[in-house]
Amino acid sequence: MFSNLAEKLQSALGKLKGRGKLSEKDVEQALREVRLALLEADVNFRVVKDFLARVRERAVGQEVMQSLTPGQQVIKIVHEELTGLMGGSHARLGLTGRPPHVLMLVGLQGAGKTTSAAKLANALKRQGHRPLLVAADVYRPAAIRQLQVLGEQLGIPVFTLGERHDPVDIAQAGLSHAKTHGNDVVIIDTAGRLHIDDELMQEVERIAAAVEPKETLLVLDAMTGQEAVNVAERFNQQLELTGFILTKLDGDARGGAALSVRAVVGKPIKYVGMGEKVDALEPFHPERMASRILGMGDVLTLIEKAQAAMDAEAAEKLAAKLRSAEFTLEDFLEQLRQVRNMGPLDQVLGMIPGFSGAKQLQGLQVDEKQLKRIEAIIQSMTPEERSQPAIINGSRRRRIARGSGTSVQDVNRLLKQFEQTRVLFKQLGGGKGPRRRKGMLARLFGH
């Protein structure tokens, strides 16, 4: 899910990551690519425009230019804006007041209303509710039967009057049935309808007027294109939606609809359908989704921790040294200490973009002891050796190894890694390095 969008955004933003300083041009270039990635992901055109305008405004402003890690800062802004676009925090179902609570599912044909109704009933049953499913789709052949079969599978009662009744009557009768049978939640599955079909739109409005649902949820296919916002707006005008259920997110749909509908209609996505099985319905968490889209573990926390642990001025100096290739073992040690200040290393690594993929973290044995050993090796060097590693010959190596309680091989490895890192930074500083996938830490641990 979202994987393609995530890759594209990461590649667009990845170019900013290692940069010590960003020009307006750098940001523009990255944002152009972000624009393409979003459009290819079916994010609504207007939403993309406004989204980029907001990111641009913040990215070329003070917020970024004065930060220690401008690239990261831009990513942070994109992340915040993405989260905002999808609705901030998770929106729960509003099941307050006197039961029975009526939930009504509406949407286009084929969006997945009937399946979602069953999944939702199942989820609520697990939370201790006693749901009643009401089959009010009298148009599609065998739609009622479909809900009955699902109800049987789940052990959830399904109410219907058959295909020859008015859906408004069915809904009302379903509600009274729930009252007399002690069901505290009533989920009404309505027929699929086109948002421009006035007759059917009025019908669903009449159902709503008759049973006064606490939740009117628009079921929306994640594969929908630019049309998603039109559909959502039209349904919202007619019915005053309370939220969305986004279905079929388990495929490779890039889910731009998810980014668009909340922003346009102002109603949250509450659940997402993640598979064909009846338990494949998950609560929607915008901030987690934004992190997943950007392929971040939790970069926000990481940035906050970094800000807390690092002295801004020292970091500035370090960045300057990195670019000018004056980076010494002394600086290397200093950086290691700062990273360690941020917390247990495996946790910190998990928050670094690019490291968040579980595969990369697997087999990456983060050894605190190894860090200590590196510290010991560097501390066993003379200041001269630290600033000019080239002078470290065989006899100096043996002395350093003895002094730090390590072996000559350990010393060799560290020096080699340091040299590689330095070369890498030099290339990056010149703007013509290889694509920097793995940072210094990864190299340090041999990955």
Add this chain to the structure above:
Amino acid sequence: MAFGGGFLQRLREGLARTRAGFAERVDAILGGHGRIDEEVYEGLEEALIQADTGVATTMRIMDALRERVRTEHPRDAAGVKALLQQEILSVLKPVAKPLAVKPAGLTAMLIVGVNGAGKTTTVGKLAYRFRQAGKRVVVGAADTFRAAAIEQLQAWGERSGATVIAHQAGADPAAVAFDAAQAAIARDADVLLVDTAGRLQTRTNLMEELKKVHRVLKERLEGDLSEGLLVLDATTGQNGISQARLFGQAVPLTGIVLTKLDGTAKGGIVIAIAGELGLPVKLVGVGEGVDDLQDFDPDAFVRALFS
């Protein structure tokens, strides 16, 4: 909260404009400008993207359009619009193909697609259409997964007078396809339509199942399968390309049935699919009525884009 009222307000107003539709937007862009400038191109590009044509295909069409404007010097913006229509038509015309119906003998079709695209309804409408033409029709209900899919198809069978071959829910869909082919041959039917369960194209095991259905069906028909049709919802965005590509890898596709074109969706994704994969478009669904399944007419389609 990252979004103030101002932003959302602006967005809503912007969208009110988009609702006006591709046509008005194109006219608005072109009408306001006597001169052909960058703004005209940008506006047209926006309009194409909004119709779900996709970034890559839109860029390609726009490049071709710019080239033609350079060489042909249309007088005004209306001339640019005509050229744009021609450009889109030049992508769509080669893929507009009629359904392959044999004059004699059994014409067999396998219907595939993602969940909710409208496969069963399409099969029902096709059965009806062939029955109206006086053909003997056998339908195989090989969607044995979705609850009540078989009943849905049986209801269509009653409506159209087609014979529906079905097993129980949960049965092996390949076995259903086999039996349906068997029945079609035994009854000397003219048309065999095999409905399959909706599946997301990324579900490997379900795609393997589909391959098996196709293999078994084709074997029973001694290789004589006329159509492998992908049913595609007109509201589908760029995922449609992935659908066409991955379903095409599982079973040989001969064409697309574009459903639900009666909404406000323009179905621009078929332009992208035509441009990238060259997969023919055979039929379009323009309504809920049984006879609302029509042959794909690229001229009408492009007119609708601009109407």
